Amino acid sequence: MVIRVVVADDQAVVRTAFAGLLGTQPDIEVVGEAEDGAAAVRIAAEHRPDVALLDIRMPGLNGIEAAREIIAASGGATRALMLTTFGLDAYVYDALTAGASGFLLKDATFPELLHAVRVVADGRALLSPDITGRLIAEFTRQRVAAPPARSVEGLTTREVEVLVLIARGLSNGDIADRLTITAHTVKTHINRLFAKMELRDRAQAVILAYELGLVVAGSGANGCGAGGIPAGPDAGR
Missing domain, CATH: 1.10.10.10 (Winged helix-like DNA-binding domain superfamily/Winged helix DNA-binding domain)
Structure with missing residues (x-):
């Protein structure tokens, strides 16, 4: 199955680079590029992608608002993978509550980019330990x-x-x-x-x-820090 992806970032260099890299893969098709959240919503409505790769910080309609609209309009069929510059981006929690399925740092390597898109398209969450914990x-x-x-x-x-x-x-x-x-x-x-x-x-x-207070900061799997959500084969349900 080919994974259909929309790439949205207000920085043309970043947007083109990610789209170009993804387009080299036989199992991934970039069906649209957007310079802001509003354009991403329009393109997603037209092409119904499997994954929307969205920069969190964009002018006008930002990535979080775009993710919320895209996910709602697709009934959850389109998964949102958020691009962020910092591991402790102040908007990451908001993106999670908007329905985002994963996060990817803009300085991610090519293999990390491909892995992230494939994991999210497969219906699994992708939160690296350095972000999650x-x-x-x-x-x-x-x-x-x-x-x-x-x-x-x-x-x-x-x-x-x-x-x-x-x-x-x-x-x-x-x-x-x-x-x-x-x-x-x-x-x-x-x-x-x-x-x-x-x-x-x-x-x-x-x-x-x-x-709910069931887990607090610092209460990781071994009681020494919060753990991340694994992205391995059984990281889904």
């Missing part, structure tokens, strides 16, 4: 002054445990080992958890866990 914990902690809109009511004890371990960066296999259950059982718990809490992917699960 420091950023999600920090920005979520800043925003939990108000009571969370949701609670864990309706979740089983096991589902809460799985949610916590997802937020700490464990893969399905790691969760199975930690809880002494099968990987199939872990996937069942995750599917039920996602359905009950209306979560689309692991990125949203991480946000939820922090917002």
